[in-house]
Amino acid sequence: GMSPNIGPGGRLGKSMFGIPMVPRVVSGGCGEVTATRTIRYSRIVFYAYAILCSQVYLDEFEGALYTVNRADMRPRIPIANDSAVFRSLSDIGRRLAMLEKSSYRPSNVIGFDYDKLCACVPKDFKLHWAKGLQPFDEGNETVSLSGIDGEVVTVPCPIEVQHVVIAGYEVVKNAWIKFNSYEFTHCSFTKDDMRSFLDLLNKLFEYVRLVRESDEMVRQLLRPGFSLILPNANDR
Secondary structure (H helix, E strand, O other): OOOOOOHHHOOOEEOHHHOEEOOOOOOOOOOOOOOOOOOOHHHHHHHHHHHHHOHHHHHHOHHHHOOOOOHHHOOOOOOEOOHHHHHHHHHHHHHHHHHOOOOOOOOOOOOOOHHHHHHOOOOOEOEOOOOOOOOEEOOOOEEEEEEOOOOEEEEEOOHHHHOOEEOOEEHHHHHHHHHOOHHHHOOOEOHHHHHHHHHHHHHHHHHHHHHHHHHHHHHHHOOOOOOEOOOOHHHO
16 A cells, blocks of 8 residues: 655654654644644554545545656645644544454444344355446445345445445445455355444445545645645755
């Protein structure tokens, strides 16, 4: 994956374990991130993660993000010179990162009846995936899990979740269904697998909401005149 280049934050010092910290930044008045405050390395990492998950950021800097071997075109992470904005984005990044932990159990934000949907899984159900598979019904906001033998299990799936793309993969169709299909696993799809699928949809729903929050804040950062922490002249 791409390593964030936190250029505008000035020279990055090293904390314990070699994790970067910002030891000196632009000082200012009330509400600004100042050199007298220590910014924990985890906050910097989560802040950068929130920025990199923002579709607004990715769209704005697409040309730089996908350019190689051009030192003058490296993408930078805009660091807000406002402690409230910085903390808010860092918190969003932390919550986004939590979604990726295998131990994370999402809230049932979509409102599934887990027991009812798990009971719909046929015995010895062999989940089918093919490259041209179209499992979504956008009008009814559902996704269909089809079996090799013709069985179909229909699951509610909000339209904003259906086509979420992360790291170039359409998560539901071309990642989860594919890698849990009989063609890939040679194992039957179980009620526990259905529960994991419902958890995934709830996680993606949370992901979409968090990215929207990140997008709103990144729009602020990119507005002309918004106060950012700039590198020292000799660091440029």
